Structures are given as C-alpha cells and as structure tokens.
Amino acid sequence: SDCRAKPLWRHLRERGLRSIIINVPPFYPAEDVDSAMIGSSPHHWLSVYPPSLEDEVRRRGYIIDIENLAEKMRMNRLSVLEELLKAEEKRIEVAEYLLSHLPWNFSMIVFNFPDRLLHHLSISTVEALEASRGHSTLLDRLLRRRRILRLIGDMFRLLDEFLSRCLKHIGRGLLIIASDHGMTRRPKAFLINSWLREEGYIDHENTKALCYSTVMPLGLIRLNLEGRERNGVVPRWGYENLLDEIESCLRSLRDDESGERIIQRIWRGDELYGPEAMNDPPDLVFEVGEGYTVDPWRLEGEKIADASRPNDHERCGAFLIHGYERHVKAIEEIHDVILEFLGLET
Numbered sequence: 513s514d515c516r517a518k519p520l521w522r523h524l525r526e527r528g529l530r531s532i533i534i535n536v537p538p539f540y541p542a543e544d545v546d547s548a549m550i551g552s553s554p555h556h557w558l559s560v561y562p563p564s565l566e567d568e569v570r571r572r573g574y575i576i577d578i579e580n581l582a583e584k585m586r587m588n589r590l591s592v593l594e595e596l597l598k599a600e601e602k603r604i605e606v607a608e609y610l611l612s613h614l615p616w617n618f619s620m621i622v623f624n625f626p627d628r629l630l631h632h633l634s635i636s637t638v639e640a641l642e643a644s645r646g647h648s649t650l651l652d653r654l655l656r657r658r659r660i661l662r663l664i665g666d667m668f669r670l671l672d673e674f675l676s677r678c679l680k681h682i683g684r685g686l687l688i689i690a691s692d693h694g695m696t697r698r699p700k701a702f703l704i705n706s707w708l709r710e711e712g713y714i715d716h717e718n719t720k721a722l723c724y725s726t727v728m729p730l731g732l733i734r735l736n737l738e739g740r741e742r743n744g745v746v747p748r749w750g751y752e753n754l755l756d757e758i759e760s761c762l763r764s765l766r767d768d769e770s771g772e773r774i775i776q777r778i779w780r781g782d783e784l785y786g787p788e789a790m791n792d793p794p795d796l797v798f799e800v801g802e803g804y805t806v807d808p809w810r811l812e813g814e815k816i817a818d819a820s821r822p823n824d825h826e827r828c829g830a831f832l833i834h835g836y837e838r839h840v841k842a843i844e845e846i847h848d849v850i851l852e853f854l855g856l857e858t
Contacts, residue, residue: 520847521545521618527856529617532610535576535603536622547616550606553577553624565610574606575599577624582821585632592632593663596625600667604674611681617854625667630695631821679834686836686853688846691829693728698805698824700767700816702774704731705808707815711761720746721758723808724794728825729776731806732794733758740792755780755796762798767816774816776801 519539521531530547533539540551542561550569551559553576560566578584578599584592600623607621678687704723708714713721725732735754738744746754765774777799785793800806805824810817833840836849848858 520850521549521620523851524618524854524856529854530615532607532614532616532619534607534610534619534621535624536620547614548610550574551576552622568609569606572606572609573602575602578628581628582632589632590660590663593629593660593667596628597663597667597670600625600670604670608674608677618850623671625671626691627695629664629667630823632823682835684835686850687834688849689830689832690843690846691831692843693825693827694829695823696802696826697822698729698803699819699822700804701807701810701819702731702800702804703807703810703812703815703817704733706811706813707765708733709811710813710815713758717743718745720754721795723806726806726808728805729800729827731798731800731808733796733798735795737795751795758796765815769816772801774800774804 519536521533522545524531525544525546531545531549532547533542533545533549535550535552537552537554539549540555541559542549542551544561548565549561551557556576556579558566558570558574558576560569575595575598578592578595581592584595603621603623607619611619675687675689705714708721708723713719719736721733721735723731723733735746735751736744737746737751738748759778762775762778766772767774775798779797781793781795781797784797805819807817807820810820829843831840831843833849836853840846840849851858
C-alpha cells in the first residue's frame with residue numbers, strides 16, 4: 513500500500529496484540545499483522561499473510577471483488593447480483609474460519625456489496641431499470657424484478673446473520689458497524705477535467721491543474737507545481753494566485769440548464785490536512801451540490817452530463833456500536849475507542 517500513515521493494527525502489533533484484517537482498502541499486498549491479513553480490492557490478485565494461509569483461503573473459494581462490475585451491470589444485472597452474493601458468502605466463510613482458528617484481539621472486515629449494489633442499482637430504481645428492457649414481456653420484467661429484489665434481500669440478510677453470530681461470539685466485547693460514506697441519487701455529473709481543459713488549465717505539456725481523483729461528494733485538484741511534480745510548470749511564486757483564480761471560477765459555476773450552483777464548498781488542502789500531512793494531499797478540495805457527482809475521467813467538451821451510474825456517495829453514513837456506553841461524535845474517534853477498550857493509552 514502507498515498509505516504512509518500508520519494504521520491501527522500496526523500500533524496494536526507494536527504493543528503485542530494480534531489482528532485479523534480482511535479486505536480493507538487500500539492495503540495491498542497483505543502485511544505482517546501477527547495473525548492474518550487478506551489484501552483488499554481494487555486489486556484482483558489474492559494476497560494473504562501469512563503465506564501459509566493462502567491455500568486454505570483459496571480452497572474456500574475467496575473472491576476479492578467482481579471484475580468489470582459496471583459493464584456487467586449493463587449487460588446482466590441479475591447475474592452480477594448473484595456474483596456479489598457469492599463473493600460475500602465466501603468472504604464470511606473465510607472470515608469465520610480465521611476468527612475461529614487464529615488468536616486475535618482486533619479484527620476488521622470490509623464488505624463490498626452495499627457500495628457496489630447501491631452505486632448501480634438502488635431499490636428505488638429497480639423498477640425503472642428493468643422496465644427499460646423493451647424486448648421483454650411484462651411478465652418477464654415482473655419475474656426478473658422479483659428475483660432482483662429477493663437477491664438484494666438475501667445479501668442484507670447474509671450480513672445480518674453474520675453480525676448476529678458475531679454478537680453471540682463476543683458477548684460483552686466491542687462490535688462496531690461503520691460505513692465510510694452514505695449513498696444518494698446523483699443523476700448529473702460535473703466533468704471537472706473537461707471544464708479545466710475548457711478554461712485552459714489542462715493543455716498537454718503546459719497543464720497547470722488537474723483533478724486526479726474524487727472522494728464523493730468531493731473533487732480533488734492538484735497543481736502541476738515546479739519542484740514537486742515531475743514536469744511541473746506552475747512556479748512557486750504563482751501557487752496562491754492560481755489557487756485563488758481556480759477557486760473563484762469554481763464558485764461562479766452554474767448549471768446552464770437549471771441555473772443551480774454546482775459547487776457547494778471549497779477548501780485549501782492545507783486547511784483540511786495541515787502542514788504535516790502525508791502523501792502530498794490535494795491543493796484544492798471542492799464539494800458539489802445535491803444531485804451532482806464529480807467525474808474526472810470523461811472529456812466530452814461540456815461541464816455537465818448525465819452521470820454514468822445512478823447513485824454516488826454522500827458524507828453521512830451509518831454507525832452502530834455495541835459494548836461501549838459513551839457517545840461517539842465523529843468517525844475519527846473510533847481509533848481511540850478501540851484502544852481504550854483494549855486497555856491501551858490513546
């Protein structure tokens with residue numbers, strides 16, 4: 513992994529505690545956690561620590577993730593849902609094997625299916641999506657819709673039953689269920705790099721700024737700074753002025769069709785991450801408004817287009833905790849809650 517910050521399980525290992533870590537992005541390949549680790553998606557090559565466990569994990573049919581998910585969703589949604597269900601069944605089977613056969617003090621498991629499912633096929637859009645299959649009869653569509661809804665229910669039931677077994681196993685132990693984001697309808701996409709190119713900030717060798725990633729509903733912009741980037745063209749003395757210029761342009765952006773403001777909030781990178789931030793954080797972070805997503809991959813000559821998938825992330829997610837009495841106000845506190853429960857100083 514390129515992550516430079518020290519994750520919780522490394523802190524625990526230094527204090528003589530053992531962890532079982534399964535499918536936690538972006539950690540790949542698996543590392544020494546003094547019990548077991550399975551590397552995460554988006555990589556599709558199995559990585560297991562210790563290597564002696566790999567044969568057992570393979571034998572149980574562990575599936576990291578579904579390859580080419582978006583394309584498969586367009587071709588046959590029903591088949592993809594069946595693949596997702598099988599993948600999570602195998603993830604739970606392997607997790608329960610490791611949890612019951614290895615010593616551990618802390619375990620963390622990430623399930624892919626809620627994210628994969630809700631990005632591409634929320635329950636509210638099932639009927640509309642299936643009705644679009646014009647070649648099928650009404651009966652075909654109703655039967656397919658029923659099977660899809662049943663598979664969606666099976667997936668959440670699978671997770672619910674696993675959590676029930678976890679609660680029985682840990683008794684008075686600590687169990688945390690958390691999502692790193694929520695999900696909402698975002699039918700329109702702000703094509704940020706199309707806009708940057710149109711405004712002259714992206715120009716081959718003279719590119720000054722680029723959106724290199726998104727963490728919805730946020731877009732991340734990085735300047736092509738001299739001395740920091742390999743072919744940097746923005747001089748240090750012009751750094752703040754260029755950020756001011758881009759920020760001002762973003763704030764004035766409106767949707768030509770609706771007249772709505774596209775950008776809701778803007779931050780400077782050092783404002784969010786601080787001067788000691790690792791991994792060279794973005795120079796500018798912006799949040800789009802309700803109903804919009806950020807798409808840095810499409811260059812179509814327009815700034816607003818239909819989103820490539822019906823739903824995308826929102827900031828508010830889910831958080832449940834068992835075995836801890838005090839109120840947890842922010843997701844960052846989970847780290848200290850776990851250390852406190854294990855009797856360690858925060």
